[in-house]
Amino acid sequence: MSFTRYVALRIFQAIPTIIGVVVVMFILVRMLPGDPARLIAGPEASEEDVRRIREILGLNKPLYIQFVEYLLSLLRGDLGLSIKFGTPVVNEIMSRLPYTIILAVTAEAIAVATALPLGIISAMKPQSRIGYLSTIVSLLGSSIPIYWMGLVFIAIFAVELRLLPSSGAESPRHLVLPALTLSLLLMGNLTRITKVSVIEALESNYITTARAKGLSERIVILRHGLRNAMIPIVTIMGIQLGALLGGAILTETVFAWPGVGLLLVDSIFYRDYTLIQGIVVFIASMIVAINIIVDVVYVVIDPRVRGIIWGR
Numbered sequence: 001m002s003f004t005r006y007v008a009l010r011i012f013q014a015i016p017t018i019i020g021v022v023v024v025m026f027i028l029v030r031m032l033p034g035d036p037a038r039l040i041a042g043p044e045a046s047e048e049d050v051r052r053i054r055e056i057l058g059l060n061k062p063l064y065i066q067f068v069e070y071l072l073s074l075l076r077g078d079l080g081l082s083i084k085f086g087t088p089v090v091n092e093i094m095s096r097l098p099y100t101i102i103l104a105v106t107a108e109a110i111a112v113a114t115a116l117p118l119g120i121i122s123a124m125k126p127q128s129r130i131g132y133l134s135t136i137v138s139l140l141g142s143s144i145p146i147y148w149m150g151l152v153f154i155a156i157f158a159v160e161l162r163l164l165p166s167s168g169a170e171s172p173r174h175l176v177l178p179a180l181t182l183s184l185l186l187m188g189n190l191t192r193i194t195k196v197s198v199i200e201a202l203e204s205n206y207i208t209t210a211r212a213k214g215l216s217e218r219i220v221i222l223r224h225g226l227r228n229a230m231i232p233i234v235t236i237m238g239i240q241l242g243a244l245l246g247g248a249i250l251t252e253t254v255f256a257w258p259g260v261g262l263l264l265v266d267s268i269f270y271r272d273y274t275l276i277q278g279i280v281v282f283i284a285s286m287i288v289a290i291n292i293i294v295d296v297v298y299v300v301i302d303p304r305v306r307g308i309i310w311g312r
Contacts, residue, residue: 003299010295014288021284022074022277026067029273036083036271057083059273070277079278084270089278093260099169100259103251104244106175107182112237115187119194120226123202134191141188150181150254167256178255182248186240193236194229201229231301238294242287 037053038045054060058069073080079089115137122134157177158166165174201207202225210220249261256262260279267275 006299007292007296010292014292017288018281018285022071022281025277025280026070029276030063032268032271034271036273039271040083074281079281080274082267082272082275084267084272084275089275092263092275093279093282096258096260096263099257100245100248100252100261102175103178103182103248103257103259104241106179107244108186108237108241110179110183111186111190111240114183115190116194116233119191120198122191123195123198124221134195138188138192138195141184141186141191143188144184146181146185147250147254149184150178150251153177153181154254169258174255174257178251178257181254182244182251185243190233190236190240194233197229197232198225201225204228231298234301235294235298238290238297242290245283245286 035050037050037057037059041050041053051060058066061069070080079093081087082089082092085092118130118134118137121128122131125131154166154177157164164176165171166177168174202221206228207220207225210224211217245260248259249264251257252259252261253265260283264276264279264283266272267279
């Protein structure tokens with residue numbers, strides 16, 4: 001199988017996932033309690049005003065007609081108009097997306113800068129203080145709810161010590177707490193995967209051969225051990241980028257960070273059907289795209305997988 005065919009196959013396999021997300025979200029959104037037309041019209045509006053708003057929004061049509069119209073609009077690249085704001089959903093998402101990207105990239109950078117050294121050192125010196133610290137980080141990152149940790153950080157650094165702001169996005173200082181909180185979501189698994197990968201690499205036959213040739217321990221570890229250990233690490237880093245989009249919803253809500261996650265929570269509160277659907281479809285598409293990129297990168301960097309796929 002050629003590389004181009006493999007990429008095309010992965011994209012084709014992702015289409016049913018996107019369709020499934022669209023169908024499920026359309027059904028779930030319609031099951032939400034409350035009437036968006038009533039929320040827009042206000043408590044003092046008459047039934048005639050509410051009925052007119054339903055007609056404008058197309059909410060008076062049968063569900064199957066609404067679904068068909070929504071699918072056709074998606075095929076045209078149109079996510080619809082926000083019920084709350086009256087603007088295109090794409091515009092609303094794009095106005096908030098830079099904040100989410102900044103938060104996600106910063107959190108990923110913090111996690112990588114912390115987890116990789118912890119995992120590598122703990123693999124080489126498992127009984128050291130760093131080894132015990134990596135175990136603690138892995139347990140905390142995998143078990144503590146991210147929203148709870150965010151509230152703890154607010155209580156300590158914003159309320160008690162008054163070192164950092166607890167909400168908003170007016171300055172780089174506002175980024176510290178949400179990025180640190182979100183990085184904990186990644187740090188636990190990344191530390192554990194790094195430690196396991198390095199241990200497996202150092203116990204492999206080619207490391208034994210390299211040592212038998214008289215190479216220094218530094219060259220053995222850096223040139224041979226870490227290079228092969230990085231394959232699963234790079235893979236998990238890519239997969240975690242998708243998890244960041246989900247974790248950002250809770251983090252942005254706790255810290256009032258004006259990203260896509262907070263926009264989704266607000267759209268649920270206002271029963272903004274089109275905005276909810278648009279955001280979820282967008283996030284699902286991003287996660288699927290990231291997974292495809294990770295698969296492609298894995299094929300490129302791992303000759304064993306490349307040989308299986310290409311039949312070499």
